[in-house]
Amino acid sequence: MKIICKNCETPNYPDFNYCSNCSQKVNLHRINPHEILHEVVHYFTHADKGIFQLIRDLTLKNGIVAKEYINGKRKKYFPPLNFFLLVAAIFVFISNIPKETPPIDIPKENQELSAISDPIQKEKIIHLYERKEKMLHFMRKYSNLMAMMALPLTAFFFWLFYKKQNYNYTEHLVAGMYMLGYCILVNTLLILPISLLFHLSSKYQALLFLLFQLFYFTLFYYRFLNKSTKLQLAKAFATSAFGIIAWGIISGFTVNAYVSSGFWGMIQ
Incomplete structure (x- = not known):
């Protein structure tokens, strides 16, 4: 029957x-609690597509993961969009953990303000410094979010520089989800705790993140495209550096526009 x-x-x-x-x-x-728990454990740890298996593979094989997934091995790996969104959820959870930040005394921190005699001019400059501090706070708190926003641009640059490889833009976007998602995960769970442990400033933390991104992007695309020469490694490095610098310029320009125009008050 x-x-x-x-x-x-x-x-x-x-x-x-x-x-x-x-x-x-x-x-x-x-459906019972055991069934739900089993499904959750299975979703994250199943041998052929668990997220922990994916993180291991992105650590050891990096670009090969994206290459195999795009070329047809879809059941073997945790889906790229699910991975990227899960990393985003982890980041949002951690970034919303309450942290005590002492208020900054603008006049005390900027002694040159005492030399300005015009009260109106002094008030304008103080507001400028306040907007700058708010924007810096935003960047420190949501640095990973800004990195995630770079995904479409990063994928575009790699597609542009490697058009002869016959991967379309969407396929580069999929590769970017794995590549950028892994970098953000490392930043959230490794670089940030190390920075807090050794009391590193946000500038050094950002520098560590950028250097790791540059190293991982280069190795990822070198393996993703199955290259084997030093020239191709140099091209992967140059493309990675160009994408990171371009996004840095765009985000820096946006931040400066926020600070100088006072647009921050409009988005609060």
Whole structure:
């Protein structure tokens, strides 16, 4: 007697564990806490596509992961968009943990203000410094978010520089989700704690992140495109550096526009 799949209503033989049409389990149990917990553990740790397996592969094989996924091995790896969104969720959770930040005394921190005799001019400059401090606070708190926003531009640069490789823009975007997602995960779970442990300033933390990005981007695309010469390694390095610098210029210009125009008050 055949068993009817409860998902797609396809008849299946009794010895089938999974539906031949939709791949859902044929013999289902009632939903209970154990079932939910099992699904969660399975989702993150299943050997052929668990996220921990993916993180290991992105550490050891990096660009090869994206190459195999794009070339057809879709079931082998945790999906790129799911990974990227999960990293974003981890970052949002950590960034919203309350942190005590003492208020900054602008006149005390900027002694040159005492030399300005015009009260109106002095007030304008103080407001400028205040906007600058607010923007710096935003950048420190949401540095990973800004890095995530670079994804479309980063993918565009790699697509532009490697058009002869026959990968379309969307495929470079998929590679970027793995590449950038891993970098942001390392920044959130490794670089940031190290910076806090050794009391490094936000500038040194940002520098460590940028250097790691440059190293990982270079190695990732070198392996993603299956290159083997020093010239191709240099090209991957140059393309990575160009993408990172271009995004730095764009985001820096935007920050300066916020500070100088007071646009920060409009987005609060």
